[in-house]
Amino acid sequence: MKRSLITVLAVLMVVCLGFAVQASAADKIFLTLASGSPGGAYYPLGGGMSVVVQKTVEGFRCAAESTGASVENSRLVGNGDSDMGMVMGSVGYNAAQGKAPFEKKYDLVALFQMYPAPEHIVTTAQSKIKKIADLKGKKVSIDVPGSGCSTMAKAILEEAGFNLEKDLTIANLSQTESVQALKDGIVDAVFFNFAYPGSAVMDLAATRDIVLVPIDRKLADKVVKKHPYYVKIVIPGKTYSKVDYDVLCLGDSNVMV
Numbered sequence: 696m697k698r699s700l701i702t703v704l705a706v707l708m709v710v711c712l713g714f715a716v717q718a719s720a721a722d723k724i725f726l727t728l729a730s731g732s733p734g735g736a737y738y739p740l741g742g743g744m745s746v747v748v749q750k751t752v753e754g755f756r757c758a759a760e761s762t763g764a765s766v767e768n769s770r771l772v773g774n775g776d777s778d779m780g781m782v783m784g785s786v787g788y789n790a791a792q793g794k795a796p797f798e799k800k801y802d803l804v805a806l807f808q809m810y811p812a813p814e815h816i817v818t819t820a821q822s823k824i825k826k827i828a829d830l831k832g833k834k835v836s837i838d839v840p841g842s843g844c845s846t847m848a849k850a851i852l853e854e855a856g857f858n859l860e861k862d863l864t865i866a867n868l869s870q871t872e873s874v875q876a877l878k879d880g881i882v883d884a885v886f887f888n889f890a891y892p893g894s895a896v897m898d899l900a901a902t903r904d905i906v907l908v909p910i911d912r913k914l915a916d917k918v919v920k921k922h923p924y925y926v927k928i929v930i931p932g933k934t935y936s937k938v939d940y941d942v943l944c945l946g947d948s949n950v951m952v
Contacts, residue, residue: 726757729780731764734870736889765843773801783843784948785924813928813944816908818884833883836866836873844888900936
């Protein structure tokens, strides 16, 4: 992850140096970077990138914005309200093609891939949830409406045979809200999408006996066949406290547009 971060920052500097040519003819160029919500990887990474830009590219100011992540960022950049944005590859693809959840095509260009991110399905040992089928009848948070995380969560649950309106109770909580809701027992499980180790899961593991729910390989194959922009990723055992087994997940790429 550290090597990937260095690569991301190096590419970002090259991109910004291209803009810097324009800066010589003006006092300052102000750049906005749409990131994500606190608790995920986008938020601190976006903040770090904005600092690097300001410190290393002359004539530049850069501000990272907290947003609802992928879907919102695609619209922000596509509408010209943000200069750059972090998006999941699948969401960026759908935005450029004008596919759901987007109402039109957005003229987006991928600058570079940042990193792949697995969809974490997190619960507690107390819940007795060990596989996706056990989510039936449970209260499950899948992230804020329209986010890349919620889009993937719905794809997984629907391919697993769930009727999202009848078979379980869906909550659209932010990452920070999901952490607290799982701690308080308000929800039984939560979906997160970020690179491992994610701070939200580490927060939960610090005070609760957490369980990472794996996706069945056959189910993973079904989802990837229908949504070929998703990839299979394994979170190694011991990445999180008391989770000493490898966990098969579906993941998505993360790109800067």
